[in-house]
Structures are given as structure tokens and as C-alpha cells.
Amino acid sequence: MEKTKVAIIGLGNVGQGVAKLLLDHGDRTARHAGRTLWLEKAVVRDLKKARDCELPAGILTGSVDDVINNREIKVVAQLIGGLEPERTIMLQLLESGKDVVTANKALLAEHGPELFDRARELGRSIAFEASVAGGIPIIANISQCLSANQIISLDGILNGTTNFILSKMHEEGTAYADALKEAQRLGYAEADPTFDVDGSDAAQKLAILAHLAFGARVDWKDIPRMGIDRLDKSDVRFAKEIGYRIKLLAVAELDGDTLELHVSPTLVKRGRPLSDVSGPFNAIRVVGDAVGELMFYGRGAGQMPTASAIVADMIDTAVGRTAITFRTLELWSNRKARVAPREHAKADGRFYMRVNAEDHPGVLAQVASVLGQYHISISSVLQQEAANEDGTVPLVIMTHETTEGATRKACAEINQLKSVRGKTVRMWVRD
């Protein structure tokens, strides 16, 4: 049987998973690729470090040059995080005639155009299924399977860490800080969880998906985002009482030739496909004008789910499918962006608000009057007898369809009311 020689750069958690699949399960790649993917080299920083997977002699090396200078190696899985020297290594791999597979979304977010341009010039390809949503093959589905569609919207749970924390808060009434600690204990959250919990990780993934699905060209740092780090457990409870679950959603929504993008805690109605996505799972809903609503659900991280995506990319690259897709899609090329960012304030939707009001007559009227000024129509109000510790009463309002800008301005004005204490909480609502 024909052999395609491959290499792995970086034998961390995911790298070891990839090595296991290639070494222990060569029959699968043979069956799906009509050839053997032959692991020729694995580059590591520390040759002596103990590892889970046993490698045949001669594979392990400390030098990336052993891959770059080996002309027989055709496909390289570059599985190291960070921007430099990762960028330089990827350029060297491409220049030495190798096709690259990566999971490094930060690298794509920062240097995508340069790397993709160079790969195109050289007739090479970069595959990156594992960079978004781990084991869920969302990149292939958007790039190939939905190619007959104009995608209208895409929203999803793209970060397993925050979804685990939110599930804890929802199911057990845990406070944010305690749920975070539990996530750290179980290995779902890192010691410094900032990048996950503030929505940055989801925004990087959303920027990649928005480029694939809508031809948007957007810097992830420009995507309006709110994390879950300031989420109060009372809002989780109120959402539950009115039949919703709070999820950190990454949203891309087409409106004419503009695209609304944001990452934000969002109330999702119970029974809707995204609402039951619990724990460390991810899910992405895609609405296409022909296919209608689709949802993809699975593990967004972890050693073997990510390795599953990497090895599928290696097979696609070895058999030549990736080259075709890469050539035809012209990702991060000098093609004009097909959509402009939507002015965020004009984005429409329904909203959840929680006002902390003093418990005396007329407050609801005042709040409702401010909403009325901004033409915000109220869909429901929940006011419970139990007061907060500071004597205020939480006033939960669900609006009808309005705009982000109107609700932002209204909340700012409500916060100025004498009978209101603290900042009004505001979140998107999606069916």
C-alpha cells in the first residue's frame, strides 16, 4: 500500500493523541485514505520527558529541521501554541514543500492572511478543522457541505470551559467563582482562565467562522464581547424561572450586506436545540437559506476529539481533498470582504434586563417610562417579593424585538433613576 510520510511538531496532549491514532490505528487511515499515513518524525522540546504514547525508535527528534529538511515528509501537523516561532516554522514548512495541519487559532487570527497567501503562492495548503470547536467538523461542513447555501446566521457555544461553568450555575445554583474553581479542578479551565471566561476565545473562533461562512474580514478584537465573569447567579436563576438557560453564545447574523457579530451571555429558550448543550460540550447552529436550520453538537476540546479533527485533516490533505478546497475557497486572500460589520447598536433582538429597584410605589412606572421613550416594548415582567440584601428588589424585564442601541441607552438612563441602585444587567435573548 502507498505510504504518505507525515510528521508531528509538538507532542503535548493533542500531539500524543494524534500519534496514538496514527500508530495504533493505521488500518483506519488506510481504509479512508487508500494509503498509510506513516509517522516519520515527531518534534519535541524535551526528548527525555515521559509521555503516554510509545514511539518507535528514530521518530522522536528535538530539531524541527529534521522535518523541514526531510523531503519525503509531505504532511505536517503543527501542534504548538503561540505566535512565534510558530509563524516562522509554518512558513518554513510551507516553503519546504509540506502541507500543514494546525489547531492554532490564535496564529490564524493574527497571521492568517500572510500564511494563507504564502501557502497559495507555493501551491501548498493549510488545514485547520481543529482550530474551532475541537471534534465538531464545523469547518468542513461550512466550507463544503453547505456550499449551495447563503448562510443567514450562525450561533453557537464555542467554549467548553464557560459552558461547563454555566451548566454548574444553572443545574446546581453554584456561584460563578465556585463553578470556576470546580472547572479548574477538573481540568476544564486553566489556572488563568481569563481568555476563556471573558469571551476572547469564542471571539477568535467566531472570527474564523465568520470568514468561512460570510466572507467577513474582521479582527476578533473588534467583535463586541461580554464574558461570563461578571454573571450573577441570580440572573441564572431568574432565566431558569422564566423558561430559559443562559449560554455564552457567539453570534454572526446577516442583515443585507452587513454582519452582526457578538459574543455574549444569552438567554436561550428551553427545548431549543442549543439550550440542552450541557457541560463541556460545544454546539453550533447554522441557518442556510436552502437547508434551513442545522445544528452540530460535540466535544469542543480534549485530547482525542481534537486529535480526531487533526487526523481527518491529515487524511484529507494526503488524499488531495484539502488542496482542492484550499484552492477554490481562497481564504484570507485579497478577495474583497463580502460583508461589512453591522453597526452593533442597530442589531435587533430581544433582551433580558434586571433592574435593582428600591421597593416603593412608582418604580416600575419610572422604568417602564424610560423603556417607552426608547420604543422598547415589554414582553414580560417578573418581580418577586424577596428583596436583595441591600433592600432592593430585582425587577426582571423581557423585551419584545428592539435594538442593542436602544436597550443600552435605556439601561444607562434607568441606572440614573433615584430609585435604582447599581447597574442594570442586560443580556440578549434568542429562540
Added chain:
Amino acid sequence: MEKTKVAIIGLGNVGQGVAKLLLDHGDRTARHAGRTLWLEKAVVRDLKKARDCELPAGILTGSVDDVINNREIKVVAQLIGGLEPERTIMLQLLESGKDVVTANKALLAEHGPELFDRARELGRSIAFEASVAGGIPIIANISQCLSANQIISLDGILNGTTNFILSKMHEEGTAYADALKEAQRLGYAEADPTFDVDGSDAAQKLAILAHLAFGARVDWKDIPRMGIDRLDKSDVRFAKEIGYRIKLLAVAELDGDTLELHVSPTLVKRGRPLSDVSGPFNAIRVVGDAVGELMFYGRGAGQMPTASAIVADMIDTAVGRTAITFRTLELWSNRKARVAPREHAKADGRFYMRVNAEDHPGVLAQVASVLGQYHISISSVLQQEAANEDGTVPLVIMTHETTEGATRKACAEINQLKSVRGKTVRMWVRD
């Protein structure tokens, strides 16, 4: 821009959808294929029939020879149902050098080996994404995206007609016959719904998926199947009371080198991904040994969802991805089947049983004693005070893990008890 000339055979509902996508949205195919898919011919039986889509002059023809003899046409979407002359036409298309895209699962089920062998001999390809689950790209996902996995199990809601009927019964307590009438009125069920409601349609789709995912070679008629046509609304209600929903599931589950296959109404626990799949939607859950649990959700039928799958296949075929996949996978070839069918009686799982018992002392003991003889352990019992019209009392039993054979034999014996009337209802339970 380069042109690939294509043709459609059959301008029914789906065919018109395909024509619309090709004619009105050429920009999409150009963007995803790097070329124009140029609709050259559309073959119809009746040239004068009124149609929704407007075709440019010269496209419509009554003769399939206008496609077969046109050497410039490279890709043909063959969108007619039935077995003959469809088989002959597909062979003629392949022999005249065309790659074929089809949604005709019955044709694949009956003549797959012959057609695929012939395509291979001729260096041609057959794409069939639309033959299973309409707009959900399950074929591509199993064939390509999950190629690093040994798939362990696959279960899903593959028939929208029955899922619509079950949703009606669950949500509104409607009886089967009334729910079926409603489905027919809305166009979700055909005048003769037998093929859908008796599980045959799902079994045909399952046979295709089992071949792709497990290398099984099975005649769909050999798949044990039970439809929903004898489902009593009381079982829907009992399932609901104990926290389950009844779904018609098509199941393929690996056990060593044998494969359990069946289609059956099944109790699915609320909150699990498949339980919330309502109305005409389909969903397929796939568990791979690397990726873990994945679910794909979307519209399993309808004009545009199906056309979405057909046109994606046409694009894949035009750019050359299909040829690669077709060549490497060797579907329905003389490759040995990788799994043998599991003896159905040995398949293990949990079961729901409803016994119609006379309301006098000792009956539960008798039933429990029979279950004990077959080593079936009871997980829960529900016996309500309200009796049936015939004076019997429904006794609902959920078992722990046991086997299909044990429960079948136990039910047969329970049916012989003097205090039991009618046939005991038995269904699979899945988490």
C-alpha cells in the same frame, strides 16, 4: 471563469429546487467551486407541465438521450424515484462518461453494488448525500470528517414523517390515526404512508449508514424493525410521565466484530440531545472512539434542504473531491464486510414494558416472577389507579440492562398469564 456543464434528470419538487439554486445563485457555486456549474439540460416527462422555476430556452427536454449523448455535460443529478428505468439510466450516464449525483436511496439499497462497481470500472463516481437525512450532511461527515475514528454507535431519527406524528402525540396527546391525518394534510406524510410509518424508510437509510460507518453489508429488509403504526397514545403518555419521549430510532451499535441493527420506537430520556428533536426534523448521533459523542441535526426532507445536499454533491463532484472519496472508500465493492450482523436476541439494552393486567392482588408478583426467571431486573414500576376501558390496569415496567431475547421471551410468557389481557407492549430505552 471555467464552466462545468451539468444536467438534471427529473424536475419534480427537488429537481426544481436544484434548478433554482443553479440558475439563481450561480455566485455561490462559483465561489465554492472556483467555476460555474452551468445547467445545460433538464429532462422531464411532460414538457408542458407548469413549474415553479423559470428555465432559459433550450434547457428543457423530454429525452434523456439529450443528456447521455452530450459529451460536454460532466455531472448529472438524477432525481427520479423508482428502480427501473432509473437503474438503466444511471448505467447509461456512467457509461457515457458522466458523474452522477442521486437522492434515490431505494435504488442504492437494491442495486448499490452493481452501480458502484460499474462506476469504479469506468473511473466515474456516484454521490448520494441527499439519500439519507435530506439536508443533514451525514454522508460527508461519516465518510470524511470522522475518518480517524472507529465509529462505535450511530442512532438517529431518520424519518421526518414519523417524528412529526410522534411529536404531535407527545405534545398534544393526539392519537396515532389523527396525528397521521394531520401529517398528510400538511404534506409531511404521503397518501399511502406505509413505507414511512412501518420503519422501512428508516431501515433503508440505516443500511446505507451502516455500510459507510461500519463496513456492514446488510439488506435493509433483514433489519429488525417495528414501526409506529401500532403505537398507543397511552404509551406516549406513560413515557412522558416518567421523563422520556418516544422516538422512532434507527440504531447501529458495534459489539466486537458484530453489529446490532434495528429500527424501533424507543424511549429517549428528556434532556438528551435526541429527545428534543421535534416535528419534521431529523438528527443523527454518532459516537466515535476518538471524537466521542457527536450529533447532527436538521431538516431530513423538503425541497430546498434536499436540493442543498444535491448541489453540494454537484460542486464536490465538479471540483474533484467526490472522485477522491469515491476511489478511496470503495463503497459496495467486493471488500469483505468488516462486521457481521449481531444476533438480535443477544443485543443488550434497557426496555419499557406495558402489561395490561387485571386489577386483583398478586398480578404484579406473577409478572415480576416471570421477569426474574429471565434474569430481568426491574428498574421502576408505574401502576396508576385509573383502569382501562376493559377493566384492566396498565402496569408500566422499566428494566435494567438486559437482552432483547430475554425480554421477548418474558413478554410472550407474561401474555400467557391468566390475569393478563392482550399483548404486552415492549420498547427499547436509550439514554
